[in-house]
Amino acid sequence: MGLTAAEAEMYRLLIVAEAASAEEIAGRSNLGVPAARRLLLALEDKGLASAVEDSPDWYSAIPPETALVPRLQRQSDALEQTRAAVHDLVETYRRSAQAWSGCDAIEIISGAAALRQHLRQLQDGARHEMLWFVKARFLAMPPESNQEEYDALSRGVLYRALYEQEYFDDPGAVDNVVAGVRVGEISRAVPRLPLRMAIADRSVAVLPLNSADAPGALAASRRRWCGGAACWTRSSTCSSTTGRSVPRCG
Template sequence: MLEAAGLTAVEEAVYRLLITNSTASADEVASQTGLTSGQAEGVLAALATMGLASPTDRQPSHFTASPPDVALLPRLQRNADALDQARAAVTDLLESYRGTRRRGDADQLIEVITGAEALRQNLRQLQENARHEMLWFCKAEYVAMPSGSNRSEYEALDRGVRYRVLYERAFFDDDGAVDNVVEAVGAGEVARSVPHLPLRLAVADRSIAICPLVPGGPSGSPIEPTAALLRDSSLLEALTALFERYWEDAVPLHVSGVGAVDVTKEAHGTGTLRETDRRLLSLLVAGVTDKAIASHMGLSRRTVQRHIHQMMTLAGATTRMQLAWQAARRGWL
């Protein structure tokens, strides 16, 4: 039981005997343990060397046990420290081993994932193992995971994992997409929008990622998606840098007090616009199409276009791009 402290079974038995008997000679140890006198003397000498026993002053042939907390706890701590050092050494060796294997074996860098179900499982596992941050490129027309079905995100957010998600403009055309983004942002997701994304991508802790190898058809398509699971490598660093580059130019998305997607956390204007117009304008600047805006706000597309035209007239803008510029200049966003 005390092997972790460096004692053999026989040494432990003799030490326990000394604990219970206060003192004992080699002959007494031999008679109670079945050892020979010579063996008992050797064990007592070993215990004395380890600081677990010492001869008594009155009877040098008798030994007494040292207090367990004084004799054993420091030994256990030294062994624990040695174990930690050994564990760190093994970790370094493992990294060196992986680095060597990566240079000579591409299978250590890239694992091919084929099929929507396999892709879903790997995406779930990727998020379950994430500890710090998830980065996402969300394109329109899901391949494996429908909008709003990724409940692993909410579990990770509850654990303190940060989510930064980039949505391309066409993503908001999917049914319910805007409402799903509202829910995710409300749960803590940090979201932005861009006109177009080059590929689908999920990166966990900047150390492992999933991205497509060849284009796969949307859900229901006979073409099975084929993706790559990428581990720490120059390729993964390049994909992470690509995400950061798109992130810099993207429009931030937030959820307003009325539960709508907004491009700022607070309205800084003087209230020139009605709340309906402000919500509509926020979605428009974020790149959401008229159809998706109408669906999200419960309006007809013609009503949405009429509101946009009224705001363009109010701002003196002749194009929607000019409207966005004037809205930012006037503090409408």
């Protein structure tokens, strides 16, 4: 709403008091008189308080339905316009992006920096679950720099990770896994993993297009994954990389 935390608290105090001076506000809070006076003047500038007639240095709160509700509606309208604009951009991107193998469910990610950004956005957008296949020798994102995992865990996203045994030979790998487990990550180790992979909410996945794990050749599928193939399941079957039909994935 355009208010600082201190201004919002001052507005609440002024609503409860109906009218107050800086001295009275200071007596009801841990603010000094000069700070209370600056906040009252800030509220007046923002249209949330007005000076009391015939009472110098006293202010009363402008009712929320007058001061805040119209502002909230304007912001809501602006948000809807922004949402519509973003939707148009998404559709434009989908129409113009080059699809892999003629499938618009695939996006090619080229370069370590782009891959790192996609992995961060993947985690930021996760609402329920993140699944990982973690191999040794990271390509784009050092494990210790993955703050997005901690942010997602703190908002209730479930993290489940399979670590290849060789991963634990990397410097600091054990400490990174322990740190994740302490905040809620569910981790397991296996002798070997076939590929690197990250899946968000079982709907978006990032994995390499080749067995070399080259950072310049990775794909993100926006639907489901069937075995080793990236696919968009339009019906009960989809095509694998071998050209055969495979069952719908769960």
